[in-house]
Amino acid sequence: MEKIYLDYAATTPVDERVLEAMLPFFGQTFGNPSSVHTFGQRAEAAVETARERMAALLNCQSKELIFTSCGSESDNLALRGVAFARREKNGANHILISPVEHHAVSVTAEQLARLHGFELEFLPVDEHGMVDPDDLAARIREDTALVSVIFANNEIGTINAIAALGAVCQARGVPFHSDAVQAAAHLRLDVQALNVDLLSLGAHKFYGPKGVGALYVRSGTPIVPIQTGGGQEFGLRAGTSNVPYIVGMAQAFELAQRDSNGDPAGLAALRDHLIGCVLETIPDARLTGHPSRRLSNHASFVFKGVDGNALLTMLDVAGFACSSGSACKTGLPEPSEVLTAIGLPREWALGSLRVTLGRQTTAGEVEAFLNRLPELVSRARKA
Amino acid sequence: MSTHTQRVVVAMSGGVDSSVAAALLVEQGYEVIGIMLRLWSEPGLEAFNRCCTPESMALARRVAAHLGIPFYALDVRGVFRETIVQFFIDGYAQGITPNPCGQCNRHIRFGSLLQYALSLEADFLATGHYARLRQDQQGRYQLLRATDRSKDQSYVLSVLNQAQLARALFPIGEFPKSEVRALAARFGLPVAQRSDSQDLCFLAGGDYRDFLRRNAPHTAVPGPIQTRSGKVLGEHQGLAFYTIGQRKGLGIAATQPLYVLDKDPHTNTLIVGSRDELGRDELLASGVNWIAGQPPPGPVRAQVKIRYRAREAWGTVTPLGPDKAHVQFDAPLRDITPGQLAVFYDGEVVLGSGTIMMPPRNEAPLDKA
Numbered sequence: 001m002e003k004i005y006l007d008y009a010a011t012t013p014v015d016e017r018v019l020e021a022m023l024p025f026f027g028q029t030f031g032n033p034s035s036v037h038t039f040g041q042r043a044e045a046a047v048e049t050a051r052e053r054m055a056a057l058l059n060c061q062s063k064e065l066i067f068t069s070c071g072s073e074s075d076n077l078a079l080r081g082v083a084f085a086r087r088e089k090n091g092a093n094h095i096l097i098s099p100v101e102h103h104a105v106s107v108t109a110e111q112l113a114r115l116h117g118f119e120l121e122f123l124p125v126d127e128h129g130m131v132d133p134d135d136l137a138a139r140i141r142e143d144t145a146l147v148s149v150i151f152a153n154n155e156i157g158t159i160n161a162i163a164a165l166g167a168v169c170q171a172r173g174v175p176f177h178s179d180a181v182q183a184a185a186h187l188r189l190d191v192q193a194l195n196v197d198l199l200s201l202g203a204h205k206f207y208g209p210k211g212v213g214a215l216y217v218r219s220g221t222p223i224v225p226i227q228t229g230g231g232q233e234f235g236l237r238a239g240t241s242n243v244p245y246i247v248g249m250a251q252a253f254e255l256a257q258r259d260s261n262g263d264p265a266g267l268a269a270l271r272d273h274l275i276g277c278v279l280e281t282i283p284d285a286r287l288t289g290h291p292s293r294r295l296s297n298h299a300s301f302v303f304k305g306v307d308g309n310a311l312l313t314m315l316d317v318a319g320f321a322c323s324s325g326s327a328c329k330t331g332l333p334e335p336s337e338v339l340t341a342i343g344l345p346r347e348w349a350l351g352s353l354r355v356t357l358g359r360q361t362t363a364g365e366v367e368a369f370l371n372r373l374p375e376l377v378s379r380a381r382k383a
Numbered sequence: 384m385s386t387h388t389q390r391v392v393v394a395m396s397g398g399v400d401s402s403v404a405a406a407l408l409v410e411q412g413y414e415v416i417g418i419m420l421r422l423w424s425e426p427g428l429e430a431f432n433r434c435c436t437p438e439s440m441a442l443a444r445r446v447a448a449h450l451g452i453p454f455y456a457l458d459v460r461g462v463f464r465e466t467i468v469q470f471f472i473d474g475y476a477q478g479i480t481p482n483p484c485g486q487c488n489r490h491i492r493f494g495s496l497l498q499y500a501l502s503l504e505a506d507f508l509a510t511g512h513y514a515r516l517r518q519d520q521q522g523r524y525q526l527l528r529a530t531d532r533s534k535d536q537s538y539v540l541s542v543l544n545q546a547q548l549a550r551a552l553f554p555i556g557e558f559p560k561s562e563v564r565a566l567a568a569r570f571g572l573p574v575a576q577r578s579d580s581q582d583l584c585f586l587a588g589g590d591y592r593d594f595l596r597r598n599a600p601h602t603a604v605p606g607p608i609q610t611r612s613g614k615v616l617g618e619h620q621g622l623a624f625y626t627i628g629q630r631k632g633l634g635i636a637a638t639q640p641l642y643v644l645d646k647d648p649h650t651n652t653l654i655v656g657s658r659d660e661l662g663r664d665e666l667l668a669s670g671v672n673w674i675a676g677q678p679p680p681g682p683v684r685a686q687v688k689i690r691y692r693a694r695e696a697w698g699t700v701t702p703l704g705p706d707k708a709h710v711q712f713d714a715p716l717r718d719i720t721p722g723q724l725a726v727f728y729d730g731e732v733v734l735g736s737g738t739i740m741m742p743p744r745n746e747a748p749l750d751k752a
Contacts, residue, residue, distance in 0.1 A: 310499065313455045317416065317503050379502045 004365045005321045008297060008358030009154055009182060014248070015207040015359075021251040022209070025244035033241045034230060047241050050250035057257045058199070058216055059190040066215045066233045067246050071181035071202025072104035074215035077226055077237065078177040078198040079108040082146045083118060085222035086175070092145035094119045096136070098160075099341035100129040101150050102179055106337070109148070118145065122341075128290040129156050129342050133164040140168065146175045146198075152183035155338045155354065156289030157298030159187070166195025175221050181205055181213075185256050186295050197221045201253070203245070207359065208252030212245035267357045268296040270366055274355065275299050277370045282377050286348070288339065297357040302344060303377050306351030311380035318376060320369050324352045351380075390414040391507045391552060392500035394492060395446065395454070397439035399567050399574040400511030400555055402446045406570040407554040408509055409450050416503065417447040417454040420496060423464040425598070428587040445573045459495050466490050468585060472599040475623035478648030479722025479741065482691070483583060484539040493547040501550070509552035512536045513560075515731075516553060524548035526674050526733040531559040538691050541726045541736035545676045592624050599623075606651030608635060611644065611660065619653040622646045628661065628718030642717075645742070662715035668708045668725045668737025675734075678702035685727040685734055687712070689719055700727050700734070708737050 025046060031039030033047050048062070055062045068074045079095075086092040097109050099122045113120040123131050123139060131149050140147065147169050152159045162178050169176035177198035180189055185206040191199055197218040204210040217223055217236070229238030263269075279285055284304035303311070308324045315322050335349030355369070393405040395417045408415050419440055440456065447454035467483045467490070474481025492510065500508045513529035514537045524545055529535040543551070555563050567574050586594050595602045603621035610616065617635040619625060625632075629643040633655060642661045645654040666689070671678070679702060686695035687710055698712040710725060719739060726736040 309456075309458060310502070313457075314503060316453065316455075 003316075003319050003321060004368065006355045006357065006361070006365070006369060007321050007323050008185075008361075009205070009295075009354060009356035010323050011204045011210065012185070012207045012358055013360070014209050015252060015255060017255065018208055018248045018252045022244040022248040025247055029243070033243065034232065043241075043243050047243055047246050050246045053250045054214065054253050057189070057253060059192050060216055061219065063234060064217055064219055066217055066236050067241060067249075068213045068215055068237055069211060069239075069242070070213040071102075071179070071200050071205070072213075073227075074181075074200035074202070074213045075102065075104035075177075075179055076108050077215050077223075078200060078217075079105060079112065079146070079148065080226045081223040081236070082175050082177070082198065082221065083112050083116075085224045086145035087118075088224075089222050090143075090145075092143045093117070094121065094141055094144045095146060095148075096121050096123055096139060096144055097148045098123045098125055098129075098131050098150060100125055100153055100156070100158075100338045101148065102154060102181065105148050105150070105179055123149070125341060127342050128293075129153050129158045129160075129338065130290065130293070131160055131165060133161065133168050136165055137168045137172075140172050140174055144172075144174045146177055148177040148179070150182075151178045151180040151194075151199075152187065152295050152298075153289060153338065154182045155336060155352075156300050156342070157294035158289040159183070159293045159295065162194045162196065166197075169197075170195055175218075182295065184253065186260055186297060188257065188260050191216050191218070201249075203249035203252055206252050206256040208249045209245050212242055212249045214249065263296050267361070270361065270363060271297055271299050271357055274357075274366055274370065278373065281370075281374050285377075288342065288344070288352070295356075298354075299356070300352065300354045302339065302348040303351040303353065303381070304348050306377060306380045308351050308353065308380075311351070311353060311376060314376045314380060315373075318372050320372065323354045388412065388414045389506045390416065390504060391509050392416050392418050392496070392503065392505040393509045394496060394511070395419045395443040396511070397442035397446070397575065398511065399572070400513070400563060402443070402511070402572045402574055403563050403566045403570065404509055404511040404554040405446065405452065406450055406566065406572060408552070409452060411554075413507075415450070415452045416500075416505065417443065417450075417452050418496065418499070419443050419454070419456050420463075420491065421456055421458045421460060422491075422584060423460045423468055424585055425587060425594075439575070442573065442575060449572060450570075457496065457499055459491055462495055463487075463491055463585075468598075471583075472595070472602065474722050475595055475599065475602040476648070477722075478622050478646040480626060480720045481722045482539075482724050484691075485542045485724050485736070488539055489542040489547075493543055493551065497547065497550060507550055507552045509554055511555055512540060512553050513556050514540050514553045515556040516548060516551060523675055527556075527731045528728070528733070529556045534560050537733050538688055538724065538726050538736075541674070541724065541733045542672050543674070544672060545674070548674070595621075595623050604651060606653065608633065608653045608655055611654060611656055616641075616655065622648060622651060622653060625653055626718070627720045661717045663719050663742070664712045664715040666710050666712075666719050666725060666742075667703075667740045668710065669706065669740050671702070671706050671708045671735055671737035673702075673735040678705060678708070679734075683727075683729070683734065685729055688726045688728070689716060689739065690723050693718075695728060706737075708735075 029042050031043040033044035051062045051065050055065045095109050095118050109120050112118040124135050149160055149165055151162050166176045175197040178196050179200045181202040184201050199216040202213040225236045227238050286302050288300045339349040391408050391413045395401045444454050467487050470486050471481050471483045497508045513534040515527040517525045528537045602623040605618050605620055607615045608617040608619050625643050630640055641655045644656045682699050682701040685700045687698050688695050696712050698710045701709045721739050721741040723739050724736045725739050727734040
């Protein structure tokens with residue numbers, strides 16, 4: 001039996017059109033964009049064209065877009081680069097993040113606190129993982145170096161009110177970063193409308209290749225590079241440009257942003273059908289994340305008293321690839337910080353399941369999944 | 384005859400035995416799934432455990448990838464700590480020398496893991512144990528020693544029942560160890576170069592005494608060393624640190640060599656005596672598991688192993704009810720140790736096994752030389 005992929009939030013296959021756009025840059029136009037000669041010039045032109053295309057879609061200037069190796073690197077550059085610059089320039093020592101961030105933000109912030117003496121504070125969130133702009137306004141200080149709140153949550157799908165949060169930061173003169181890695185495939189990203197100073201992207205979440213990402217940095221934001229060396233990326237990120245992947249990312253981004261205005265794949269309807277069925281047919285099941293302000297392809301559940309690791313294994317053996325906020329490849333399931341932060345008791349949090357749809361998902365696949373899931377949840381439920 | 388491909392879960396450790404077992408099953412046409420158990424280790428010492436370190440899990444994963452089979456990890460830390468580690472500690476507290484490996488096979492490998500395998504709709508659970516299975520003419524399962532006597536692990540599998548054996552596969556039991564290594568090379572399996580250790584898996588390469596000192600200090604309470612007649616000769620460091628038949632390390636100056644005869648947990652006394660006093664020619668076993676499913680109708684002649692590494696000794700095994708047995712040895716043994724498994728063999732076949740009980744408190748000493 002063909003395996004069915006329902007884990008688009010983890011990664012996506014590279015779109016054919018993206019692969020096609022990339023190929024000439026492996027063998028044909030292979031030069032180093034930093035070189036003086038025409039081999040380099042052609043490669044540089046391709047990188048700069050990619051930059052322009054993405055900047056136009058993001059509604060920012062070319063020079064405000066930095067290419068990186070992935071979303072995590074973008075998060076690292078945003079957090080460290082701005083924290084150190086703000087401390088040096090303004091004596092700012094305080095970092096505010098939500099408790100439901102991706103590890104690339106939270107672990108980086110924790111290291112800044114532990115090794116570099118920053119004061120790390122977590123914003124409160126409601127049971128859907130949303131940050132209230134009033135809570136942010138109350139906690140933002142004179143010495144806040146930056147604020148970081150994830151746009152669309154990878155684990156529970158909730159979409160934060162980024163524009164409102166950004167407005168608060170803007171009023172107080174504090175740089176605002178948002179991890180938009182998960183959001184890029186489904187939501188229109190206009191950095192002006194969003195009121196962000198920094199925005200992280202990772203290509204492999206929007207049908208581009210793994211190994212390339214980007215960081216929007218609003219002009220005037222204090223930031224120092226964390227990867228230093230040659231002067232690439234306006235001196236903010238050393239390293240020879242990954243030309244084919246950058247070209248691929250721009251192509252993928254264009255396709256994704258063009259589609260994000262509607263819901264051409266009809267994923268939201270399919271996803272809503274899935275959620276409805278699961279909550280109806282499986283006892284002691286809850287939807288996590290906001291019921292309506294959530295990513296159009298994203299369904300996440302917790303099942304009381306279920307071993308999440310066992311459920312994922314059974315699903316895989318049965319032919320369905322999903323993921324969870326509490327499973328671990330090495331067999332040490334711990335409830336995720338996100339599920340704990342939204343107040344889920346351990347007994348529920350250990351039984352989490354994330355099902356995310358994508359461009360290749362069919363109604364038949366979802367039906368097959370819904371047919372098998374109740375029995376598997378029941379088997380994975382402890383006595 | 385069914386054409387349905389049979390699904391087997393293989394318990395993998397990253398070691399050469401379970402890796403070759405998996406490779407053989409793939410070659411034989413089974414649909415194989417590799418699962419590694421995440422067992423308990425002392426906090427902070429995970430990387431030093433003999434088994435199931437993150438390194439060995441990475442190795443098992445590579446073997447699975449090489450064989451093209453799926454690989455999953457199963458967390459049994461909690462149940463392992465409660466049923467195996469606690470059993471180990473409790474045994475020493477009671478003055479016996481427990482064998483946790485038998486417990487683990489019965490409750491963890493062919494307990495929790497077998498249940499998990501069945502929930503994945505597997506037909507069998509396979510391990511890399513050196514042992515063999517047969518069915519007799521009535522269709523009952525028989526557990527046999529491995530072909531390679533020096534590696535035979537039927538001792539620790541003697542605790543399994545018919546239901547468990549019906550679902551078991553031991554692919555490497557037919558092969559000598561040397562051939563298993565050759566098979567690993569033939570299959571091109573990435574395997575660790577370190578040799579197999581016989582130490583308990585959760586001891587993190589340390590001594591069981593240090594483990595007990597850290598985790599069960601109540602088993603390390605000093606007390607008197609006495610002769611059978613009650614004469615106090617010195618002080619022991621904790622009953623757990625001595626084994627029956629032990630001669631060295633008593634810390635007593637004496638005119639003749641002294642041997643550990645017995646332990647009395649109620650008075651925390653270590654009882655020692657001369658060589659003449661050492662030796663018993665019988666034992667009582669409890670919690671007896673008869674592989675065939677019920678005890679034999681009467682006494683049977685058997686070769687009995689009183690420890691994993693002991694040589695078999697001939698004796699007569701008499702069932703006492705459904706779960707006890709008496710063993711009368713042909714000749715006295717010096718190191719019958721309460722808490723260990725006594726395993727009864729009829730040639731290659733394992734008849735069953737039971738846990739050696741403490742002798743009755745006021746047993747008269749033997750006057751056999």
